[in-house]
Amino acid sequence: MTTDRPLRVAVIGAGPAGTYASDILSKSDLDVSIDIIERLPAPFGLVRYGVAPDHPRIKQIVVALANVLGRGDIRLLANVDIGTDLSLQDLREHYDAVIFATGAFKDADLNIPGIDLEGSYGAADFVSWFDGHPDVPRTWPLDAKEVAVFGVGNVALDVARILAKHPKDLAGTEVPDNVMELLKSSPVTDVHVFGRRGPAQVKFSPLELRELGHVPDVDVIVYPEDYDFDEASMEAAENNKQTKQVVKTLTDWTLKEPTGASRRIHLHFLQAPHEVLGEDGKVTGVRVERTALQGDGNVKGTGEFIDYPVQAVYRAVGYYGTEIDGIPFDQSKGVIANDGGRVVAGGDVVPGYYATGWIKRGPVGLIGHTKSDAQETIANLVEDAPRLYAESEAGAEQRSPDNLLRLLQSRGVDVVQWHDWELLDAHERAIGEADGRERVKVVPREEMTDIALGRTGA
Structure with missing residues (x-):
């Protein structure tokens, strides 16, 4: 398929499900531009905030996720909340496809x-x-x-x-x-x-x-x-x-x-x-x-x-999965209504919307199971790519990475990108090292963003 621009894809959630899906999509035959949008100031989702601190072996998954997010071909936009900082309409205007990987917490x-x-x-x-x-x-x-x-x-x-x-x-x-x-x-x-x-x-x-x-x-x-x-x-x-x-x-x-x-x-x-x-x-x-x-x-x-x-x-x-306003939700299963990762409403596919991870299949299986789950969703998105391009060409001029960042900045959103997270990561490790530990987490959200964005003397 020949196009004059990359397919713009937003992945909502920077946990294992969203990161694996982004990695698989980035290695497909499609020319893609991927943003991972995360509501917390730190990435890694369940691995950072859902695994007990005395399980360092499981937390080594962070290393694999960081390797993906730190490569430079996938952009992290953390501290951005869908429904508050960005609406579904904003996502429609700035992306050709949206993958929901919001998990179940x-x-x-x-x-x-x-x-x-x-x-x-x-x-x-x-x-x-x-x-x-x-x-x-x-x-x-x-x-x-x-x-x-x-x-x-x-x-x-x-x-x-x-x-x-x-x-x-x-x-x-x-x-x-x-x-x-x-x-x-x-x-x-x-x-x-x-x-x-x-x-x-x-x-x-x-x-x-x-x-x-x-x-x-x-x-x-x-x-x-x-x-x-x-x-x-x-x-x-x-x-x-x-x-x-x-x-x-x-x-x-x-x-x-x-x-x-x-x-x-x-x-x-x-x-x-x-x-x-x-x-x-x-x-x-x-x-x-x-x-x-x-x-x-x-x-x-x-x-x-x-x-x-x-x-x-x-x-x-x-x-149990958390419902997203405007996205079809299966209350009985606690998941986004989907067929193989394609979001559906009343049995009909909702063009451009996808789901992966626990919000797709329910909170079952270990973290590693999200890889095969993401492969199915991404395969369907790749198959749908010609239609996604065709249906979104009318607003294609809006879909540049810079436009989305300018929109967030105009709304006063403190966006934490990967290089910002690296500052916070280094800060937490430095505190930990002083105490003989691998890291000590910064907990308050404002302090996290201030350190990440270099607004403190830390």
Whole structure:
């Protein structure tokens, strides 16, 4: 296809999904000009603000993402919010295509009685707090001795581990100072993690689960009475390598005697959340229903209920995508309505709009899964390119990188580009180095932008 200008594409979101999609598109046969638009002053999305600070191996994904964003052929426009700083109409006027890679960062609902009591929290909010997200409050009520976590995925493990881990064992990480101070005063002794199905159905990754067993002065306790397998469970444990590793780790823990550690993480299976108990509007306990496997890996309630005294509850039952005004949204799935990444409304394709990552397929899978997801979306965009050029030629003179930047500057938007982020990155690393750490995150949004844009003496 021969054209006299590059196809202008905006990618909304600078996390793994948006960065992978941009990288794949940049290496296609199309002549393209790509802007990644990010609402936060820092890139990397979920890897910076959704992964626990004591997981440095996972955070090494940042290195791969930075290699893409720092090449120079993809422009980062951070600290720019769609709906506030730029409208969908602005995007239509300045780009031939828009890829939404906005992810899922809200907690999914858990509709049980008492879930709204004081002391009941969403895991995503807690993760944002301990990861220093600039848009959440900098305080957190850590006054519970006993805590319940609903969910058996990696986020549930992160929540349980951060709550139970002694702060001194987080000292070498990039955990923000205000988080460290509050964790030091936490009186927690016991964290109870509940899953409604059996040990062969949990969503823990083997590595994350094994790491839980190496947290100093924390016993991991698995109860034999919670441990059951049906035919489907046995088949999964035999035929799926990850399930086999997880089951082996959990089985070993059922045989292990507690060491008398000062803190404990209890893993409970075949116990479904039924109610959050309270008194005077505050959490005082949880009631769970014992479940039984049915042969196919699913469970049903037995009518037997167990109460546990806890003073805080965290629901880690999944994430839910955030709706964007004007973009078709599937409320039942929490995703942008799409077919293979092409945004659809009422079954019809919306020309020029695409989706990738969790906002396309839902919050499932690990970070690496977003690569194959992005390949499908980009393949469809490349296939649509002739139509995208044809449909947008009327306003082609508007579509230059300089015009979009001038528009943002005229609106007083403090745009953070890649070279600006490098200043903030260097600043955070310098603070960390002085304290023997890899980095210490700057948390307040204004301070982040001031440092990035060279408006301080830092």
